[in-house]
Amino acid sequence: MRTVGRVILSMAIVAGLAVAASRAAEEQPAAQSEPNAPSPVVQPPASTVTVTPKDAAPPPSVTIIGASDAHGVLGRDVRSAADEDMGRIVDVIVDRDGHVRAAVIDFGGFLGVGSRKIVVDWNALRFGKIATKKGSITLELTKAQVAAAPEFKEDTPMVVLGASGSLQPLQAIP
Incomplete structure (x- = not known):
């Protein structure tokens, strides 16, 4: 994971250097072939849009998160309080x-045979230490409660199981 952090940091440094180099190139006048020769005036075509530094997008922010501080959840095993x-x-x-x-x-x-998809309230999940890939995710519901829940199907209203009833319904958009 340290390698990923180094790669991200390297990419941020390279991006910052590229932005600084392009800004410096825009600010320097074009080099002349002869020191006293008048510079030729070139008119851009009417359809050309000139990009000035104020129009350029600002560089993205970069945040580095340690491997022991966060971890993805997709594909992670979920256990009950009774293990x-x-x-x-x-x-x-997401709403x-x-x-x-x-x-x-x-x-x-x-x-994968005979399984069904169940929707559970995010607040019913408890996340253990994530220092390893086997960091625990515990669901505050029993196996019987989850087995009795209706199956989730895409593009249909979903029934969300919650341990404490903390999920508020979404308001319909007119």
Whole structure:
């Protein structure tokens, strides 16, 4: 993971140097072939748009997150509080504002056969230490509660299982 951090840092440095070099090139006058010769005046075509430094996009911000501070959740195993296998996270549901609302868990079955997708409230998940890839994700529901939940199907209203009822319904957009 240190290699990824170094690559990201290197890319940020290269991007910053490229922006600085392009700005410096724009600010320097064109070199003349003879020191006292008048510089030729070249008119750009009418359809050409001149980009000035104020029109250029600012360089992106760069944040480096340590490998022990964050980890992806897709494909991660989920366990119950009683350490039962509850499946794995296969999708994350976000609302229109981009806030994480729920997780889709591929539950039951054996080797993908007979499994069904269940939607659980994001607040019903507890994340253990993520220092290793085997960092634990615990669901605050029992296996029986999840087994009784209706199956999630794309593009249909979803039933979200919540441990504490903390998920508020989305408001319909007229």
